[in-house]
Amino acid sequence: MPVVTRTLPLACLLMGVLWLSACQRDAPADTPAPAPATAATPAPAAPAPTTDTPAAPAEFDPASVPDSTASLPPFPFFKSPDGLDSTFDEKDKLVNFDRHFFIAGDKAVAVEGRIFHDRFNLDGGARKYSDIEFRRNYENAIQALGGKKINTSQYTYAVMDAAGGRDALEKTNYAAPMNPDAPHDIYLIRQGGKEWWIDVSTGAFPLHGYVVVLEREGMKQSLGFLDAAAMKQAIDKNGRVALYINFDVDKATLRPDAQPILAEIDKLLQSDPALKLSIEGHTDNTGAPDHNQTLSAARARSVLGALVGLGIDPARLQSKGFGQDKPLADNASEDGRAKNRRVELVKI
Incomplete structure (x- = not known):
């Protein structure tokens, strides 16, 4: 009888272990197993607040364009492109003093001085010019004179609004219309303390090419001042x-x-x-x-x-x-x- 008393608990214990094992095998497969204990990882520190503000874009500095070493022809430098006739009378091409807007960098800036301007019908005349051909001819000629292209934008609405709006800009405009559909290439030539600002542009319906050459200078006073x-x-x-x-x-x-x-x-x-x-x-x-x-x-x-x-x-x-x-x-x-x-x- 004592022998029986010792063996029954062992048999029961063995049966319990087998029953628990069966229960574990029958548990749903998507029941997550307890995660092993791991050391706590500290959360990354939040970045310290900063009070820095983005620097304002620098204003365009004409001195950033190197002085030309080329031998410059007389103002306004350029002949009419081969096969193109001007739509202006000769007497109307030169303005002794006025203001014209040029895009320098991404801003429209007003520049004053002596202005030569011309316009050509690119669809008429002895030969036709595409938009690209007309502008490329001037680009090559200006680079040969030591000029540098200075605009990084066109006349977008943002550019025009920042300068006072299209209506204000158009009041002294000698080039193609100031709108996003009319490309303007702006160049600057510097030599001997003088600046020549050049706007080469095109406008459609019909396709016209425009060139503006401004020699920057102050107005020559023609009216005596009051004493x-x-x-x-x-x-x-x-x-x-x-x-x-x-x-x-x-x-x-x-x-x-x-x-x-x-x-x-x-x-x-x-x-x-x-x-x-x-x-x-x-x-x-x-x-x-x-x-x-x-x-x-x-x-x-x-x-x-x-x-x-x-x-x-x-x-x-x-x-x-x-x-x-x-x-x-x-x-x-x-x-x-x-x-x-x-x-x-x-x-x-």
């Missing part, structure tokens, strides 16, 4: 006088030829110690209104600063900018735009 006595007479009569002071294009930097008129303003103020003036800047309507307002205010401040530098008490002066909001003439012509780009002295 101190004339300024005083106008201020006494009207409370203000409009002056035409030369600045660098699209900047508030006074040009050297502005010094004589600044000297006359200085004489006016020195002769009447009680006179106080508001110096007020104005622009034409080329470009974005916000930009024009900022530019006009900066130019007025430049004049104020120049007068303080001549010894005028700053307490007698203040400056304002009105941009394009107070035109004196119609902005539809260059003469009108020139009258609107002014600085007024207003008696306080």
Whole structure:
């Protein structure tokens, strides 16, 4: 009997093990097995927040184009392409001074100076030219003169909007229409301190080819400026006088030829110690209104600063900018735009 008592638990234990093994074999195949214990892996640290902002794209610098070492022919450099006749009268091709927009990098910039422009019907004449052939001819000729292509964009709507919108740009446009469907190739030639900006473009219906060559330079003043006595007479009569002071294009930097008129303003103020003036800047309507307002205010401040530098008490002066909001003439012509780009002295 004691023997029986020892063997029954062993038999039961063996049967239990066999039963558990059967249960494990019959378990569903998709029941996950317990994962082996592993050491905890720390979560990757979140990147530290940064306050850096992307750098603004650099403005195009004409000095980035090397000086040409070629022997340059007389302005405007190029003959008409073989087999093409100009659609302009000879007298209409040269403009003594105006403004034209060129794409430099990916921005439209206004450049002023002497302008030659021409246009050809590429579907007519003694022979036909494709868009590519017309533009390639000028590309090869410009490269032979040491010029470099400088535009990385076309007149997309973003480019035009950033420069004040298509309507503003087209007011001084001597090339093909400014739209994404009209390709423009922009080149720059530099030599001996001079710059020549070139726009070669084409426009369809019918296909025309355009070339613009601008020699960058300041306007040659053909109108004498008012002296101190004339300024005083106008201020006494009207409370203000409009002056035409030369600045660098699209900047508030006074040009050297502005010094004589600044000297006359200085004489006016020195002769009447009680006179106080508001110096007020104005622009034409080329470009974005916000930009024009900022530019006009900066130019007025430049004049104020120049007068303080001549010894005028700053307490007698203040400056304002009105941009394009107070035109004196119609902005539809260059003469009108020139009258609107002014600085007024207003008696306080």
